[in-house]
Amino acid sequence: MVIFDGINMSMLRKALSELTVRALAAHPIGTLMQPLRSRCVPVFMLHRIADPRHGVRGHPLALIERALSYLTHHGYTGISIHELAQALIDKRPLPPRAVAFTLDDGFQEQAELALPLFERYRIPVTLFMATDMLDKQSWSWDYQLEFIVTRTLLSHVNIRLAARSFAAALDDEGHKRQFIRTLRSHLKSQPIESTHQALDQLAFTLGVRVPASAPIGYQPMTWAQARALESDCIQFGPHTCRHLILTQMGEDDARREISQSWQRLQDELRHPVPIFCYPTGRPDLDFGAREKQMVRKAGMIAALSSEPGYIDIGRHRRNDIFALRRFSFTDNISHFIQYCSWIERAKELTFQRIKPRL
Structure with missing residues (x-):
């Protein structure tokens, strides 16, 4: 094991940060x-x-x-x-x-x-x-959005939702999470009706059926x-x-x-x-x-x-x-x-x- 590879350096920085904060928060400095x-x-x-x-x-x-x-x-x-x-x-x-x-x-x-x-x-x-x-x-629209994107089998999407175009890779969890954040931020500013229409369209495009009642995990x-x-x-x-x-x-x-x-x-x-x-x-x-x-x-x-x-x-x-x-x-x-x-x-x-x- 290489002790100074990227992963271990990150862990070392995190440990040093925690030690520093604990020292500053403790007696006598904290007091x-x-x-x-x-x-x-x-x-x-x-x-x-x-x-x-x-x-x-x-x-x-x-x-x-x-x-x-x-x-x-x-x-x-x-x-x-x-x-x-x-x-x-x-x-x-x-x-x-x-x-x-x-x-x-x-x-x-x-x-x-x-x-x-x-x-x-x-x-x-x-x-x-x-x-x-x-x-x-019931379950709220933002969690339905998460459900749709995380459950799709597609690796890419190009779609227009609520007056804005989106193109995103969906080939791994990181890309899916980024797409969820982007969509959620956009839909927060939309009227409720537009948000629900966008979710219906997204679910159809990504091939995901959204249950009426909250499924396991929600x-x-x-x-x-x-x-x-x-x-x-x-x-x-x-x-x-x-x-x-x-x-x-x-x-x-x-x-x-x-x-x-x-x-x-x-x-x-x-x-x-x-x-x-x-x-x-x-x-x-x-x-x-x-x-x-x-x-x-x-x-x-x-x-x-x-x-x-x-x-x-x-x-x-x-x-x-x-x-x-x-x-x-x-x-x-x-x-x-x-x-x-x-x-x-x-x-x-x-x-x-x-x-x-x-």
Whole structure:
């Protein structure tokens, strides 16, 4: 074995990066610098959990456990999104090393693999559910897109969808994943009807039959599972009914997506949290002033976006409580530690100071 070949050099750099970050986050440097992060709370956003049994790609469960173990052994405090939102409303402080977690959508492997892990570590997590997934075994357009492209036997495609032409190699998993990302990005900006027409056309062209109900690998959890899992550590909130982008809908349809998903959680669960999670969650693209007003009128006390950044408990006016920010959970433990400690906050503050000069 050549120790300095490309693969091993990459592994070496990763190991050195983790050692460096751990050293900076640990005592005494971490203790000295922690005030930079003391009033800022990172909220981590997770989606699919890797489940080799059913071919599900996602966050490796072992990595999530490493992250939770790190928090437990280094003095961090897990808080729920509900607790965080209430602290913002009441303008009261939180523990100096507070961290929060969310899961989006409501898939089977999230219930079977991730939620019990959070319960075991006693670190709160809130799962935001697209309720039609549970009620009707439906599945959203973006996962149907993934299903179509990953299941095709074609090695290349040349197609025009939603007023744009696409040509892509589909001869390996990497090319397929790139095509999925490109198409998903384009279709997010299209009206719902155009998106569904594009999926029908894509499925026909690629020779893939799309099941009406979610197949294995895309199946949702059940209401019975949610009721069994609900606790002071595991909570549930609304994420629309059909996981559609609200800005691409008429006012009445968007309002129904918000209010009916909240009603379904109240019907099925003991203590759902009155906090909404916007599908896709990009400010001014996937939601705006209209949607925030609808969420407020539906009885929510807060809502979550997907815009990255800390929630600054010390400066309440900087937080839009109906567009709270979240970091994507990273599949790199060094990056996770960086966000939890003072390091990422120091980078953020440095950039804010030099940005006006650029």
